[in-house]
Amino acid sequence: MPRWTFLSNHGRALLCISHDPETRLRDIAAELGVTERSAYAIVNDLADGGYITKERDGRRNRYEIRHDLRLPETPDREVAIGEVLRALGGRGVKGKRKSSSPITDHNVPATSL
Numbered sequence: 066m067p068r069w070t071f072l073s074n075h076g077r078a079l080l081c082i083s084h085d086p087e088t089r090l091r092d093i094a095a096e097l098g099v100t101e102r103s104a105y106a107i108v109n110d111l112a113d114g115g116y117i118t119k120e121r122d123g124r125r126n127r128y129e130i131r132h133d134l135r136l137p138e139t140p141d142r143e144v145a146i147g148e149v150l151r152a153l154g155g156r157g158v159k160g161k162r163k164s165s166s167p168i169t170d171h172n173v174p175a176t177s178l
Contacts, residue, residue, distance in 0.1 A: 072153075074099060078107045082117060082128045083150045089125065116146060 072080070074097050081093050094104035108128075111117045114137070118129045132147025 074103075074107055075111060076149075078104065079111065079116065079130060079146065080150060080153055083130055086128045086130075087122070087125060088128070 077097055078093050081088055081096050085092075090101050090104045090108065093108065094101045097104060097107075099107075108117070108119070112119055116131055116134055118131070120127045120129070130146060130150070132145060132150070134146050136144050136146065136149065
């Protein structure tokens, strides 16, 4: 049986960043099950699209999610990224929170679907 996820890797990366704005690319890659190069490309896609901003903090990056931006795939664009992240257990506001479990499709509460 093929393995699939409810969210795209871009959505899952946003959820990782919402849990820990100082997360490293290698941690995002591990959570998503992709290479660091793929995680880098995903984070760059999100930054290029304006969904996150990256700020250098010493040797690390700190990410900030633009919670007010609308989802790109909704025709009416009425749902904001922050609303979706809150519904999926991410942070809808700035801050740091450590997740107690990896972000996988089976960890999303059924009530948020």
